[in-house]
Amino acid sequence: MPQIPINTQQITKSKQLAKEIADQVQLFINDHASVSVERSVLRLYGVDGIDHNDTPLPNRLVEILQQQGDLNGGISRPFASAMLKSGLNAQQTAEQVEQGQLKLDNIANFSSIELDNREQALALEAIKVMDRSNARKHAKIAKNPLPPQPWRYLIVATGNIYEDCTQAESAAYSGADMIAVIRSTAQSLIDYVPYGPTTEGFGGTYATQANFRIMRDTLDKASIEQGRHIRLVNYASGLCMAEIAACAAFEDLDVLLNDSMYGILFRDINMQRTFIDQHFSRLICARAKILINTGEDNYLTTADAVDNAHTVTASQLINEAMAKNAGLTDDLLGLGHAFEINPEIENAFLYELAHAELARALFPDAPLKYMPPTKYKSTDIFYSHCMDTLFNMASVMTHQGIHLTGILTEALHTPLMQDRYKSISSVNYVFNAARGLGDELEYKQNGFIVKRAQQVLDEAEALLERTKLDGLMQTIEQGAFGDIKRPMEGGKGLEGVFEKGVNYTNPVMDLLEGRS
Amino acid sequence: MPQIPINTQQITKSKQLAKEIADQVQLFINDHASVSVERSVLRLYGVDGIDHNDTPLPNRLVEILQQQGDLNGGISRPFASAMLKSGLNAQQTAEQVEQGQLKLDNIANFSSIELDNREQALALEAIKVMDRSNARKHAKIAKNPLPPQPWRYLIVATGNIYEDCTQAESAAYSGADMIAVIRSTAQSLIDYVPYGPTTEGFGGTYATQANFRIMRDTLDKASIEQGRHIRLVNYASGLCMAEIAACAAFEDLDVLLNDSMYGILFRDINMQRTFIDQHFSRLICARAKILINTGEDNYLTTADAVDNAHTVTASQLINEAMAKNAGLTDDLLGLGHAFEINPEIENAFLYELAHAELARALFPDAPLKYMPPTKYKSTDIFYSHCMDTLFNMASVMTHQGIHLTGILTEALHTPLMQDRYKSISSVNYVFNAARGLGDELEYKQNGFIVKRAQQVLDEAEALLERTKLDGLMQTIEQGAFGDIKRPMEGGKGLEGVFEKGVNYTNPVMDLLEGRS
Amino acid sequence: MKEPIKPYGDTLNDGMVQLSFTLPVENGPRAMKAAEVYVSQLNFNKISVVHAQKISDGFTYFMVYAEANPSIDYSTIEATEMEFEHMDFYTINALIKETLNRPLRVVGGTIGNDAHTVGIDAIMNMKGYNQDYGLERYPEIDADNLGSQIPCQEMVEYAVRHHADAILVSQTVTQKDSHILHLTELIDLLDKQGLRDQYLLLAGGAKISHELAIKLGYDAGFGPGTLPSQVASLLITKIIERAA
Amino acid sequence: MKEPIKPYGDTLNDGMVQLSFTLPVENGPRAMKAAEVYVSQLNFNKISVVHAQKISDGFTYFMVYAEANPSIDYSTIEATEMEFEHMDFYTINALIKETLNRPLRVVGGTIGNDAHTVGIDAIMNMKGYNQDYGLERYPEIDADNLGSQIPCQEMVEYAVRHHADAILVSQTVTQKDSHILHLTELIDLLDKQGLRDQYLLLAGGAKISHELAIKLGYDAGFGPGTLPSQVASLLITKIIERAA
């Protein structure tokens, strides 16, 4: 029920533009792969664990192949061949390779049909990893259903996974519907997925498969206690997007932060690398039914939220188009936006409503992710609490999907247990008291709100036009998003990108893309 | 700009019913007076001060007359006669009477014309007291204009007038437009106005003329500093309604809490006494242009705010009708209502909007007084702060006139300086961020809000019908307002009521009622 | 076994506490330093004065987070708790009938200049509180709610005249300790007239705790959220105890 | 002259403070008592535990008002304050030209694993902050903003290579004292290479105070709300001081 009257032709046109932009990038993506895509394939084939230097085996194997100069064929076929040779399972084979007892260069030993079959069998197992996760999540939700939207999303970020569980239990007790474990600072810049349970992070807790499992267990218990399925969220964006998606599929994560551009803009990760990785990671998410959250909200932390509202809209449309290219359906698209306007602007709340309604109207079936005020939060926690309260109101009024709970101590520290409680109390209060408000109101035709939404859409459309002409990569180079410029060849991780050879195989991708 | 479509015929009908109810009571009022009406006359004639027992001279003189059995003629003529005899001014004459050097029983000494003239001269002086106050307030407002509505109203209640000034300065600094000095508990039950500056009250500070002046001086300074006229509010209701109105006129108060029924219901003051006193006090307010605040909000602290919403509406209509009978114009009618619905009720905020819009639609030109949540405030001050934030939103959305600032520590203690600051920060934030919201929205025809407003009006109309049939006094006896029953002959202060004798004179009232 | 505890923020025993207060000084670096020094005297370390805001000439409001030093042993903490079984309406009535074989007589009200009756009404009036019937509704209880601002003397006289078993007083206003003043006045009056032991004396109100009531010489004290059935349960329990 | 001060609620020296915290105990009368006892150990009296709420199994959140006992003498409080005149854009440029007769060279960035650049951008980038131009806009300043997550070694090398007059570091993340870690790392590195005195060293960030910066060995520290012109004023003032 979009409240804002928006020209449907203009919507169709904008979506078409975004699709063309995404398709351009897709041509590039199709010809390339990255070390982390290959590592994800290994993980899905069943390779895990670390060597004596704490380097994960997927990294070791891809490194070995790269050192041999054979990376552009992809890891799948050499690994299948090694397995045929060893007669062992994937993990054991990987260990033998790592220990130098088995080589990755013996493809010639087997017939192409033998190799095809082995690869195909491995890929089908990989698909089952995703399908089984999906089935398990379904079963859980059947027992403990999902609560109504907006879903109350809360973060934990102690740095210690066990302490995080304590905090998550408290959040669930007070009403959280989704728990996100914030990652340690700069994890997105490390080019491997750390291993095992971890207890020391800065500003967050390392994303590891073991940590995923520990938190998922905690939330499974909480879900039963609370009678609602409490979702687990983590972060894919970074140098290991696809690998984290693979780990998430193993551990039944419900949601991943997964943006096609966040890493480029906010982590200075090379754009080619990011586009390649996001695609494979999203293919995995689509199959494992992992809802993705995009990061447009971040733009408004570095750029002004009124002047740049249209960049959020344009980016949402691009993110949507790329997500569709990876097979993600509307129900899995947690497109991001935020309540970040300077509260000193007169009628700031009206702007917020306009922006929120526009997003709602453009993506009526997507569980939009709505970020609370952060940048203008005050160190006076009482004032900040009021800001969150109006944010809660905007969210429930405009029928948002995923409600990131604003925390009154945002300008101070990662949330303490009591901060989270205080904040969710406000959410609970407002959602209950104003649950039906949005359905009671109409915006005045030609009023400020309607006009403002139209203006943002017009500007977004213009930006998309320009992006289509210049190409997305070029537009990012010019600093169109988040006021941040990133060169095509700059940033971290470019060395991990390679052009696919003629002999490149990735049967998991083929299956996910419906090519076999 | 009433937002809620209300049948104008129904409004006219309800106002007509209220007028008939008020007129019935007015017949009773016209035939009666009270000790406190007489004391007010003396005050306006210029009598002030206390005797050696701390009894105010107005009380002493009226007592003397009462003891002589001459009260039913009123104080005016005996006092005029005493003045003629003494040849002194009012104050000196009163002192002589108090000291027994002059009697109040010597009317016969003078001709009726002499007496008439003296009374008339005194009454004209009394009128000037009010007119001068009005003129002074006008001059102040011309220099430091009134801020836009809703006016931010804050209370001080330390018990010590000097400490109150410190608190009031802080409130003004943070944005208060109106400062109310809350009275010491139970002052409304003492049958005299205390004298001089006071520093010891419980839960509030005594209303004395000296305290009025001290605070008015403080606010005059603050008005200049802030560049906006900061209004001073005190409480009239109680056994000294009219006298306090007189004191307020001397000291340029802008607003008085002045309800035709509050004292009856919440202070168990006799209803005959209250109806008589409120009328004279309102005549004074009308002339001195003192805005009155009525107390319908209180009903919702003892009765349920959803079930009894219509009693608020009915009472507002009665208060309005009585106020009009005393010559008060729309701009002086701060009719009360409140945001007091149990926050656990689903869509509580929608009910609140319906009630607030109904009040707005019924009294489009009155600066409605909107009370914040109090009864359901939590001792968790963060939660209470959220409640106030939504209240602030409702207030600015529905264009209320006088915004009683909800305090986050409502459930704990009378406000500390920092509590007031935190609370007004929320008001400032919401008013700025949502200033134009009300003008942007329309309520859905036949939606919940519109229907609810209509239902309340229907119920109010029915209650008025019944009240008209039974009479207001009888309806109060039945407990129709605030779930409180009060008998006609019960409560405090009945002994101070008397029937006007044939020789009764009160030229101040005559002038105020336009009879001479 | 010892159970040392400290406040918890996000790491066990981090001692994290949020404080806010106002100091009578003009805002500025010295004011912020003063806030920090002040909090250090309250036995905190790692003091962050996160916000300082002028709220009047010569007054600054501070928001502070800090880590509290003390650790207390939870195993040594004992609360003054009432001991009674919380029974339901029917059980209570049956028990009164059985024990007393006459109605239990209760008189209540708000004493002193306190005009808040919602609390005592919640306990005594028919309607009760939160779906829990008030004492007036109990067939085996004779409950007289005198209302508000009842002088202590009047309350006592009424109790004597009506052979009350229990006196229930409510106090809401606590500014300048006015509740303690009034509650003490009533006890003193009863003492003076040698009547203290004739009645079960219950106090209640938003800021009344059982501990405070006991300290003032009452038999029990009831705070926010009290249900009438709890009060009735306590009354009959105490009466049975006294009889025994 | 002594100036004793205490927190102010509504009566001078009432000592009124609001606290909130969580204790790792299950809610109930004992928990409330524990909260009261705990606060008493923080040098408070008249403690009102006004709210207690279970927020997880074994955790209770408390809201408390209490009167603090200590009184401190405000006349003895001294803040570590920067001393410089806050000049405007034009004055600063003129002064640089006059004193140095070459551009003032500044390098800045966020060090360690901190990715927050909004603060340093506010100071250095053209746009500036709150209507106040950033250092890049100053014709007499050569300002290089290296961005975020700059390793200390890289920052130092850059400063050496570009003959910087000043190094500006921003730190936002403070969890587990990571800002102190990084700021110290930079100082140690400069010390080790004998470069400490070559540069004016400025630190800034939401939780950086001048006092903290001085303690860590920096020349100045800037907290929330800093304007670029303040930073530029300080820089040129210090340079003139050093020259003298």
Ligand code: B12
């Ligand atoms: C309603 C209300 C009023 C109404 C009272 C109507 C009435 N007939 O009672 C009106 C509007 C008249 C009023 C007036 C005033 N009020 Co008033 N009022 C309140 C309010 C909003 C709610 C209180 C309430 O009804 N709570 C609901 C009941 C059910 O809770 P309760 O009383 O705690 O009762 C429960 C338990 O405590 C217990 N209980 C209570 N009594 C007893 C007795 C026994 C024997 C037992 C067993 C149990 C028991 O059982 C009850 C049910 O669980 C509070 C703020 C707040 N939210 O708390 C301020 C508040 C109590 N009022 C306050 C003040 C200061 C006043 C005034 C003095 C202000 C003034 N100067 O004009 C006046 C005058 C009153 C006076 N002389 O006493 C202050 C008190 C500050 C303090 N701690 O000292 C408060 C806290 C507001 C504030 N922050 O300033 N008030």
Ligand code: B12
């Ligand atoms: C914007 C923001 C982000 C953006 C940063 C974008 C960017 N390019 O900078 C994004 C979304 C990427 C982000 C990410 C994270 N953030 Co962040 N973020 C914020 C936020 C909302 C605003 C900070 C800000 O921009 N303030 C505005 C600027 C202008 O203010 P300022 O930095 O104080 O700068 C002023 C002065 O301090 C001074 N100044 C600053 N630096 C310097 C330097 C010099 C030399 C001088 C002279 C002056 C100076 O001048 C400036 C202008 O006056 C804060 C919350 C808040 N409201 O404060 C959280 C916050 C800082 N983030 C936080 C965290 C934990 C993170 C993450 C680590 C979370 C995670 N685990 O993923 C990540 C990772 C970042 C990392 N590795 O460092 C925490 C830090 C907690 C703590 N105290 O340790 C905060 C407080 C939020 C919270 N409550 O959890 N964040």
Ligand SMILES: Cc1ncc(COP(=O)(O)O)c(C=O)c1O
């Ligand atoms: C889409 C997206 N990915 C990732 C992150 C966080 O990533 P990092 O761990 O790099 O801070 C965010 C942060 O808000 C985000 O929006």
Ligand SMILES: Cc1ncc(COP(=O)(O)O)c(C=O)c1O
């Ligand atoms: C109309 C009116 N008069 C008076 C008062 C206060 O009177 P008292 O001093 O009797 O508490 C109120 C309280 O809210 C009120 O609404």
